[in-house]
Amino acid sequence: MTTIEATKPIPEPAGDNYLTHTTGIMSWLGTLDHKRIGIMYLVSVLTSFFVAGIFGLLVRTELIAPGQTIVDADTYNRLFTLHGAIMVFLVIIPSVPASLGNFVLPIMLGAKDVAFPRLNLFSYYLWVTGAVFAVGAILMGGVDTGWTFYVPYSTTGTAMGGVVMVATAVFILGFSSIFTGMNFIVTIHRLRPPGMTWFRMPLFLWAIYATGILQVMATPVIGITVALLAVERSFGIGIFDPSLGGDPVLFQHFFWFYSHPAVYIMILPAMGIISELISVHSHKHIFGYKFIAFSSVAIAIFSFLVWGHHMFVSSQSPLMNVIFSAITFSVAIPSAVKVFNWLATLYKGSISLNTPMLYALSFLFLFGIGGLTGLHLGTLATDIHLHDTYFVVAHFHYVMMGSALIAMIGGLHHWWPKMTGRMYSEFWGRIACGLVFVGFNVTFFTQFVLGSKGMPRRYWDYLPEFTVYHVVSTIGSYVMALGFFITAAYLIHSLFGGRRAPANPWGGRSLEWQCTSPPPHDNFATQPHVGDCYDFSVLEWDEQEQGYHWRHDLAHEPGEG
Amino acid sequence: MTFDLCLPAILATAGQRPGSIFGMPEQASTIAGPIDLIYDIITWISLFFFVLIVVLMVYFMIKYRRTSHVANTGGLTHHTPLEVTWTVIPLILVIVIFYVGLKGYVHLTTPPENAYEIKATGQRWFWTFNYPNGATETNILHVPKDWPVKITMRSDDVLHALFIPAFRVKQDVVPGKKTHLWFEATRTGEFDLFCAEYCGTQHSLMIGKTIVYDQDEFEAVIDDLARWIDQVPDDKLHLAGALSYNQCLSCHTLDGSQMIGPSFKETYDLFKSGGTRTLADGSRVTVNEEYLRKSILQPLGEIAADSATGAAYPSSMPTGIGTQLGPRKVESMVQFIMRLDEVAPDGKLLEVKKEDIVVKPSESE
Numbered sequence: 004m005t006t007i008e009a010t011k012p013i014p015e016p017a018g019d020n021y022l023t024h025t026t027g028i029m030s031w032l033g034t035l036d037h038k039r040i041g042i043m044y045l046v047s048v049l050t051s052f053f054v055a056g057i058f059g060l061l062v063r064t065e066l067i068a069p070g071q072t073i074v075d076a077d078t079y080n081r082l083f084t085l086h087g088a089i090m091v092f093l094v095i096i097p098s099v100p101a102s103l104g105n106f107v108l109p110i111m112l113g114a115k116d117v118a119f120p121r122l123n124l125f126s127y128y129l130w131v132t133g134a135v136f137a138v139g140a141i142l143m144g145g146v147d148t149g150w151t152f153y154v155p156y157s158t159t160g161t162a163m164g165g166v167v168m169v170a171t172a173v174f175i176l177g178f179s180s181i182f183t184g185m186n187f188i189v190t191i192h193r194l195r196p197p198g199m200t201w202f203r204m205p206l207f208l209w210a211i212y213a214t215g216i217l218q219v220m221a222t223p224v225i226g227i228t229v230a231l232l233a234v235e236r237s238f239g240i241g242i243f244d245p246s247l248g249g250d251p252v253l254f255q256h257f258f259w260f261y262s263h264p265a266v267y268i269m270i271l272p273a274m275g276i277i278s279e280l281i282s283v284h285s286h287k288h289i290f291g292y293k294f295i296a297f298s299s300v301a302i303a304i305f306s307f308l309v310w311g312h313h314m315f316v317s318s319q320s321p322l323m324n325v326i327f328s329a330i331t332f333s334v335a336i337p338s339a340v341k342v343f344n345w346l347a348t349l350y351k352g353s354i355s356l357n358t359p360m361l362y363a364l365s366f367l368f369l370f371g372i373g374g375l376t377g378l379h380l381g382t383l384a385t386d387i388h389l390h391d392t393y394f395v396v397a398h399f400h401y402v403m404m405g406s407a408l409i410a411m412i413g414g415l416h417h418w419w420p421k422m423t424g425r426m427y428s429e430f431w432g433r434i435a436c437g438l439v440f441v442g443f444n445v446t447f448f449t450q451f452v453l454g455s456k457g458m459p460r461r462y463w464d465y466l467p468e469f470t471v472y473h474v475v476s477t478i479g480s481y482v483m484a485l486g487f488f489i490t491a492a493y494l495i496h497s498l499f500g501g502r503r504a505p506a507n508p509w510g511g512r513s514l515e516w517q518c519t520s521p522p523p524h525d526n527f528a529t530q531p532h533v534g535d536c537y538d539f540s541v542l543e544w545d546e547q548e549q550g551y552h553w554r555h556d557l558a559h560e561p562g563e564g
Numbered sequence: 565m566t567f568d569l570c571l572p573a574i575l576a577t578a579g580q581r582p583g584s585i586f587g588m589p590e591q592a593s594t595i596a597g598p599i600d601l602i603y604d605i606i607t608w609i610s611l612f613f614f615v616l617i618v619v620l621m622v623y624f625m626i627k628y629r630r631t632s633h634v635a636n637t638g639g640l641t642h643h644t645p646l647e648v649t650w651t652v653i654p655l656i657l658v659i660v661i662f663y664v665g666l667k668g669y670v671h672l673t674t675p676p677e678n679a680y681e682i683k684a685t686g687q688r689w690f691w692t693f694n695y696p697n698g699a700t701e702t703n704i705l706h707v708p709k710d711w712p713v714k715i716t717m718r719s720d721d722v723l724h725a726l727f728i729p730a731f732r733v734k735q736d737v738v739p740g741k742k743t744h745l746w747f748e749a750t751r752t753g754e755f756d757l758f759c760a761e762y763c764g765t766q767h768s769l770m771i772g773k774t775i776v777y778d779q780d781e782f783e784a785v786i787d788d789l790a791r792w793i794d795q796v797p798d799d800k801l802h803l804a805g806a807l808s809y810n811q812c813l814s815c816h817t818l819d820g821s822q823m824i825g826p827s828f829k830e831t832y833d834l835f836k837s838g839g840t841r842t843l844a845d846g847s848r849v850t851v852n853e854e855y856l857r858k859s860i861l862q863p864l865g866e867i868a869a870d871s872a873t874g875a876a877y878p879s880s881m882p883t884g885i886g887t888q889l890g891p892r893k894v895e896s897m898v899q900f901i902m903r904l905d906e907v908a909p910d911g912k913l914l915e916v917k918k919e920d921i922v923v924k925p926s927e928s929e
Contacts (some may be wrong), residue, residue, distance in 0.1 A: 052886030076765050149762050155739060156722040160688075160764060162878045212703045245740025251723060252738065285628070288641045294651075316725060317736050318743045321673045327668060332658035339654040340647065342617060347646075349624040356629060364621060371617045375610035382661055384668025388588075388732040391725060391760040455587040455603075455730025459760040462768035466756065527910050537641075 020424065035120035038522065040127050041106030043421065045415075047130065048098050050431055052408075054177070055089035057489065058082050061445070063480040066473045068463050079161070079463040080147035087150030088107025088169060092176050093134055096265060097404055098411045099272035100218070101183050104211050107418055108187060110515040110522060111205050113531050114194040117186050126182035133176035140165030140172060149461060151262075152229070154243035154254045158236045168234055170229035177226040180268070184218025187211055198533035203294070203514040205536050206289060209296040212276025213303040215265045217271070221307070225261035228254065254315055259310035260431040267306040269403055271299055273410030274341055276496045279365050280413055281345050284360035285352025288537040291344040298337035305334045315386050326385060331381040338374050358432030359509070362413025365440045366406055373401030376451065394454025398562065400447045409439070412490070419494065420504030424521040427497035438486030505550025512536045516551075567921035592748040592755055592776065595671060600732075602664050609657060611807055632858060672733065675746035679714035682707070686717065686724030686737040686759065687882035689766035690811040699789035700888055702811040703772030706789070707749055708782035714746040720884045728774050735760055749776040764880075765824060766814040793892045795922045801892075805900025805903035806907050806916040808893055815881070818904065819911025824869050825877055831856070832904035842869045844876030856898045861886040 021038045031039055062083050065072045074082065105123065109116050117123050140146055144164035148157040157166050191204070191212050231242045232254070241247025243254040282289040289295065311319060313325030345367060354360065376398045380386050389395060422428055453472045458465060465473065509514040513536040518527055534541075542551040586607045588600050682705070693701050702703040705728075707713045717726060717737040724737040726745065735745040759770035775830035777785060796804045815824035826841075832842055834851040841851050844867040849855055858865060870877060886894055900907055907914055 052703070076768070080765065080767075114624075147764070153723055153762070156762070156764060160722040160880070245738075251740065286630075287639050291641065291642045293642070294647050316734050318738050318741060320671070324669065328665065328669075329662055332662050335658050336655050337650060340651050343650040344647070346617065346620050346624070347640070347643075349621065350627065352624070352628050353630045353634075354625055354628045356625065364625065367617045367621055368618060371614050375614055378606050378610060378661055379603065382602065382606060382665030384599050384665045384672065385606065386665075387669070387672055388603075388729065388735050389598060390734055391727070423581075455589075457589050457727070457756065457758070459727060459758045459768075461762040464768040466771075472833050 012175045015039070019523055020519060020521040021524050022424070022521050033124075035116070035124055036524065037105050037109050037120065038119050038422075038526075040123050041102055041104075041125055044097060044105055045102035045422075047127075047134070048094055048102050051093040051134065052098075053491075055086050055094060057485065058086035058089070059482055062086055063477040065463065066465070066544050067477040068473075069467055069470060071464075072141065075148060076463040077163075080149075080461075081145040083461060084146050084149050084475070085141065088146070088173075089137065091150055091265070091269075092173055093130075093137065093405050095269045095411075096176075096180055097130060097183070098269075098408070099276065099414065100187065100211055100214055100268075101126070101179075101277070103411065103414050104272060104420060105183075106319075106422055107515050108211055109190065109194070110207065110518065111208055111513050112191065113196040113199050113514050113527065113533060114190065114239045115525050115527070116308045118189040118193055118396060119186050122182050122186055126179045126186070129175055129179035129182065133172045133179060136168055136172035136175060140168035143168050151258060152232060152254075153258075154232065154235070154249075155245065157232060158244050159246070161439075167233045170233045170236075173229045174226050174233075177222045177229075179231070180218045181222045184215035188215040188219065191215075196530055196533065202293065203533060203536065206278035206292065206295050206299075207272075207275035207375065207513075210271045210299050212459060213299040214268055216269050217303050217306065220520075221261045221264035221268070224257060225265075228257040228261065231257075252314070252317055252319060255314050256310070256319075259313045260307075262311065264303075264306045264400075266402065267302055269407040271302060273366070273407040274299065275416070276410045276414040277345060277363050277398060278341075279511075279513070280359050280363035280410075281348050281416055282537050283417070283509050283539075284357060284363065285349055285354040285511055286539040287352030288539070289344070290347035290350075290533075291340075292537070294340055295344050298340045301337040302334060305330065305337070309334060312381055312386075313472040315383060316390050328383045328386075332378075334375070335378065335381075337383055338370075342371065342374070343524055355509075356433075357429060357441075357509075358427075358436055359413050359417040361433060361436045361440075362409055362416060365436065366410050366413065369401055369405030369409060369443065372448070373398060373406055376401065387444055388457075389454060391460055392454035393450040393458045393460055396460050397447045397450035397454060400450070405443055405447065409443075412439075415494075417509070418515070419497070421515055421520050421522065423498055423501075424504050424519075425497045425501030426494045426504050426508065427501055431493040435489040435493070438489065439483050440486075442479050442483030442486055443540050446476050446483055447479070449476040449479065502549075505545075505548045507542070507551045508549065510539060510542050510544070512539055512553035575884045583925050588728045588732075590755075591730065591732075592751045592753070593733070593749055595668070595747065596730065596750075599668055600669070602668050604775045605664065606661055609661070626652065649809060667826040672745075675714040675744065676712045679712040679746055681714050681716060682709065684715050684717045684726060684737070685884060685888060686719045686726065686763075686770075687884070688721050688763055688880055689759070689770040691726070691757070691759075691770070691772055692811070692888045694888065695786045695789065697786060697790045698890075699786045700890065700893070701789055703757075705772065705774045706782060706785050707774060708779045709749050709752050709774055709776050711779060712746055712748045714744060717743050717745070720882050721880065722763050723761045724759045724763050724770070727758045727760035728755060729758070729822055730755040730776070749774075753775045753779060761874075769814050792918055792922050793890070793896065796896070797921075797923055800921045801909055802899035802903040803914075803921045804893070805898075805917045806913055807895040807918060808889065808897055809900065809913065811885075817911070818908040818913060822870065822872070824880060825869070828904055828908075830871060831901055835902060836905075842871070842874070843867060844869050853898060853902065856901055857894065860897055861895055 065074050065079050094427045146165040146169045147161055147163050234240050235242050241249040243249040243251050248345055278289055278295055309327060309331045311323055312331045315324050380389055380398060449472045453469055504520040506519050514531050517531050541554055541557055544556045545552050591597055594699045687694040691703050693705050719737040719739040725734055727734040731747040733745045733747050735743050738742060753776055755774045757774045759773040793804060817823055817827045818829055820829040840848040842848055849866060863883060864879050867879055868877050
């Protein structure tokens with residue numbers, strides 16, 4: 004019934020949707036609706052992104068010239084620490100699963116909600132609590148350890164008072180992440196409707212599932228690690244600090260045992276989004292569904308076995324370095340498979356160069372660079388030179404920002420009409436995407452050159468020979484920021500002045516495009532019909548509605564089957 | 565220990581090549597050429613795949629761009645032989661890359677038996693290098709050309725990392741254990757030396773120089789380094805202190821401005837006036853010669869409080885300075901502070917040259 008409504012040209016959304024279902028601030032703060040929780044996550048994550056982005060811009064501005072430019076060394080150290088810690092723990096890790104994932108996962112699956120709606124809300128409030136502790140850490144004197152919290156600097160070396168607070172924040176945020184992951188795993192196992200077999204699930208769900216496994220299995224380790232760190236700093240109990248009988252390299256093992264899989268907690272959902280975007284916006288069946296699905300699982304498994312590649316110069320034994328280098332290269336294979344399968348999906352497609360697709364194509368370009376430069380860092384002989392230089396900074400920004408966040412922004416544009424019921428300006432969308440793409444490359448490609456020339460990371464001051472690269476990088480960051488500010492402007496404008504979105508503006512086949520935009524409170528009035536979610540031949544364009552609907556010459560419509 | 569990846573041609577040109585075309589710095593060690601070769605091989609492979617991906621992507625974007633809303637029908641949904649192909653080809657390539665990287669790494673971690681050994685200490689925020697003949701130098705690493713050098717490193721506080729880009733070597737310095745790196749310099753000259761592991765406020769100022777000499781000259785340099793302080797007459801010892809001040813300057817200023825530790829100017833003024841200094845625990849101590857000596861040898865014994873705010877200074881002064889410097893250099897530092905008005909009038913350090921204050925044995929007789 005719902006979908007029949009959606010196929011009719013409707014200037015105003017008919018009746019009830021999740022935004023109008025109940026009203027008042029409490030109906031949001033106490034909601035158990037996965038869509039509203041997703042929206043609350045989205046607003047919170049984007050706010051954190053804004054804050055940490057400002058910190059990043061301040062870091063770049065300080066580095067526009069050698070010596071002191073705008074802040075002193077201690078302030079600079081606080082800024083890059085907060086930029087990293089907020090971006091990782093408050094933005095990228097929860098970005099795709101907890102915001103977009105929360106919104107679309109149950110609808111894509113054909114379910115009314117996640118398996119544990121209360122746990123879902125609790126997980127959001129844990130995120131908020133973690134954020135409050137992070138703000139508390141700033142108020143208590145800040146943190147200057149870098150987001151890696153390496154000991155003994157973080158336990159006995161720094162005089163800044165925020166370390167224990169920020170460790171508590173990470174601990175709490177970890178539980179938020181664990182609960183989200185567990186909720187999604189159970190939802191995918193238990194709430195698939197009839198017809199939604201594992202191999203009919205959209206690849207985004209496979210990616211979220213693989214991510215959930217990582218969240219549940221890896222995150223407890225960071226919780227234990229920061230707890231031990233706090234105990235050592237507060238009570239002087241020797242675990243990591245050699246002057247107390249501890250081992251600082253042990254901390255690095257613990258830290259990366261989580262933080263390497265965390266890289267995949269960030270990138271796997273992004274890859275899932277790209278699989279959807281590339282297929283839907285080229286109206287072409289995804290190429291090699293099973294290879295992509297299994298490569299997500301393969302990446303999840305391999306990612307547990309490669310943490311030591313962050314520690315090639317840490318003084319861990321050479322034999323371990325060799326083993327970790329070897330296993331590291333195994334992660335390259337499933338990543339390469341995905342890229343080639345996406346390219347093959349484009350082949351003979353009907354490629355729409357709209358904003359979400361431009362972000363998806365940017366992802367291919369940027370992940371190409373981010374992934375391939377991983378080869379330089381996984382290789383022992385070259386990593387010794389490149390480790391802890393700007394080459395590493397550039398590499399992980401290409402992966403975490405150029406890939407994970409760009410995919411998230413692409414997904415946001417893809418699902419924006421569904422979430423808000425409004426269309427944004429395509430013109431400004433493409434302009435902003437172009438600015439972000441160009442600005443990003445100017446900012447971070449320059450840093451590969453800086454790094455291979457030997458510029459160490461986390462430097463407040465630098466030798467004059469590096470100046471020109473820093474100037475270029477900083478200018479690039481301003482261009483990128485301009486792109487993001489334009490994005491914020493037209494997205495906010497669309498909420499009030501945007502054209503009403505049809506149910507299916509892009510011609511997507513997965514189930515979320517079968518309900519209205521925005522979806523009703525219960526997602527589906529009747530059990531939706533599950534078909535091949537990448538078969539676009541059953542849809543046709545409706546000029547009046549400016550969207551797609553089921554072909555009239557076909558026997559039955561989705562939802563009736 | 566062979567390293568058959570070092571093609572003779574590379575070895576022959578190592579030292580003259582300006583580094584890789586992909587942005588590596590100048591090459592000044594035997595390993596730099598082979599590592600740049602590996603770097604170039606990986607970069608070429610990466611470039612090939614990157615160009616392949618982008619060219620295909622852009623070609624498809626143009627060729628298959630949407631021209632009408634007619635739904636797309638069909639197209640290949642999978643092709644197993646093709647997918648196996650693009651799984652296996654990258655697999656073979658990464659095995660090759662791993663192998664060449666391994667060969668280079670084995671070379672990097674295997675110092676020759678006859679290597680010349682130098683001890684290095686990383687402390688916030690300077691490097692100290694100790695030579696077998698007793699010579700000590702701060703932030704400058706003197707090494708011979710064409711002779712393998714092994715650096716044994718330790719830290720007295722937090723993690724640091726010794727990084728010499730021109731040699732392509734880097735190793736973390738870890739408190740509680742000894743770590744090593746080795747290289748064989750191929751060119752004379754000065755090369756940058758960095759701390760690469762974040763260590764706090766002045767991390768980016770924990771930098772220095774590596775100076776490579778011909779072997780004869782190197783012998784003379786470290787010989788002089790070991791003995792010059794003994795050749796400074798007592799009445800010029802405060803000037804010798806000026807030459808050791810570079811390891812104090814990241815925390816102690818000469819002009820009275822506050823940094824991580826009390827300014828030497830403030831300490832000097834207290835010494836001159838016979839005044840007392842308030843300590844972190846509230847007690848007061850007279851600033852005399854004995855206090856100055858004790859503060860260098862046992863820096864964590866009496867932590868001073870900031871005269872303006874009353875807050876304690878951080879307990880971050882390295883404890884090993886006394887041993888590294890030796891008694892006479894410690895004495896020179898004590899004299900340096902006691903006669904600060906002569907060495908640094910108005911907070912500006914005099915330019916002191918070693919040869920001006922050293923009296924060679926023959927001259928004194």
